[in-house]
Amino acid sequence: MFHCDSHSNSASNLLNLSFSRGGLFPALLSLFLVMMSGALLASENPRDTVVYLGTNGRLVPEEGALFKKEVVTTKMNKKEEISWKKVNGRWEKTATLKIRVLKGDTWELRQGAGRKEGVLLRQYLPAGEGKWQFLEQVGGKLIRKGFTLSRFPLLLDGEVTDYYPNGKTRSVAQYRRNELEGNLNWLENGSKYIDSVFYSVDEEPMLTGGNLFLHQYMKNALEKSGLDLTVLTGNMVLGFVVMETGDLAGVRVIEGFNPRLNEVAVAALQNLSFQWNPAHLDGRPVRYLQLFPINFIYKEANFQSLDFDGWMIHYNKY
DSSP states (O other), X not given: OBOOOOOHXXXXXXXXXXXXXXXXXXXXXXXXXXXXXXXXXXXXXXXXXXXXXXXXXXXXXXXXXXXXXXXXXXXXXXXXXXXXXXXXXXXXXEEEEEEEEEETTEEEEEETTOOTTOOEEEEEEEEETTEEEEEEEETTEEEEEEEESOTTTTOBOEEEEEEOTTSOEEEEEEEETTEEEEEEEBOTTSOBOOSSEESOOSBOOEETTOHHHHHHHHHHHHHTSXXXXXXXXXXXXXXXXXXXXXXXXXXXXXXXXXXHHHHHHHHHHHTOOOOEEOEEETTEEEXXXXXXXXXXXXXXXXXXXXXXXXXXXXXXXX
């Protein structure tokens, strides 16, 4: 859903008044003045577009939204795309994307002060039927291409392809009005991964033993591995798919810093025998990609504990 400021009622009233007082010229003059006042108001409140989103990226009314994206025009015709998330009934800002045109329909996008992996360049090509084709590059390498119903913010519609930094295909997904309908997925080495995986659902999966059980299970597995955890400092992120049947599959390291630790963590999850209650989207069970971060934080190597915060595990050494 788009929200745009409008002054059409004021224009209509002034136009009717001018005609009643005699003549086309006064009417046109009044309409011109209304248009100029609208431009001035727009410069004072330069909000261009607000899009409200629900689960799985679907467009929803403001009252039912979980996320929103706001596009504003700043000085020198630059833009900002601001992302928000509703937390406890209030909107909290999560990210600001700074946008400026380079030439033609090529735009430069930066996240906050910059992007860790480099500046993102996005090019638009008219695709007919009210769509644009977009191509995104970082460091001269194509990382994503697809189709969108709007330029800012992107509202995906049709096929969208993501690429790994090595140029191999990460996924080919199908969208309809920004909702993910399905995807084909590959690992970075080119081998096939699990298809039809969702990332936003109405009900997230739950382990039958609960999150606390999983935290304790991983703690025991790490401490029994023989690794000296007191010398490990860094962050790792595990990923796995909870299938529509409740089975766990596709365990892999998304971010790691120690090869042996990676092996231990993956093996521990693969050997987890408990069933899951699967994720649900629109009333049906679906496959869901679950992320499981573990942060190893060094302080003093004389005590070990795990601090639980939802899915986040912080391994502290005091």
